[in-house]
Amino acid sequence: MSEKEAMAEVKEWLAKTFEGAGKSVPEFEYTPRSVSHLHHLITLSKAKDEAARLVARDFRLKASEYRSQAARIREILENVGLAQESLPSNVVTSAQVLANVANLLNIRDTEMSSFLVAMGDISLRKTGVEEKRAEVNKESKLLLDYTRKAIARLTYLKRTLAQLEDEVAPCEAQMESWATNLQVMAAKERQYVQQCANYKAVLNHAGYTPEVSHRVLVEMDEHRKELEKKTKPILDTLRSYQDLPPDKALAALAIEDKKMQYADAEKYLEDVLQSALASSE
Structure with missing residues (x-):
């Protein structure tokens, strides 16, 4: 696809998108980089829209099938005298509770074996959650211990830093004194070297x-x-x-x-x- 075709497609997609949201397209510069990025977004958006349409169509088909099945089951129940209107209130309530529990356990029927399998699965997941919780608690304790040690180390470092800051002024004064003494010693060294050279000259002159x-x-x-x-x-x-x-x-x-x-x-x-x-x- 050429750059002009890509730009035209991008402008059309932006116009439809912002028009659907009730807003106008903001002004920005159409550079090759921005057009390429927006065209990539268009491709992803179209792919996701198509996937969403397929999923929605599948859901509508399943809903239609469920409604047909529910109508058929209702007709069968009415023919055998087990319609919801003719049942006692406690039976209806128990059936609703049973259906809610089945939905909660994510099972397709209300057989005892299905409930047992679902309860076993929940027990296994509960055991896994408890194990993970124990591991998390152990890690939390370790992190808490590390945090306490870090806080203690930080407090010690802060105290040491404050002590060092208090010792800066005396150390600087001592360093200045050492620097002055060093300059004096360097001057004395030069003087002694010169005197030594003079004495050597005198000794050489005297034939030493x-x-x-x-x-x-x-x-x-x-x-x-x-x-x-x-x-x-x-x-x-x-x-x-x-x-x-x-x-x-x-x-x-x-x-x-x-x-x-x-x-x-x-x-x-x-x-x-x-x-x-x-x-x-």
């Missing part, structure tokens, strides 16, 4: 090496003190030569002698230092 340990320095200081003790008499002697008479030959000879002693002392100090460094390695 990792082999020079504290123990080596202590030993060198002790040897220096020992050397000072050895050289002090020589220096005192040299100073005493300042008071000698101006005899250049003797003075030169004495100075050369003291210089040799001083050089020996320096060589001894160097040997001691080298041996100390070698032992530290």
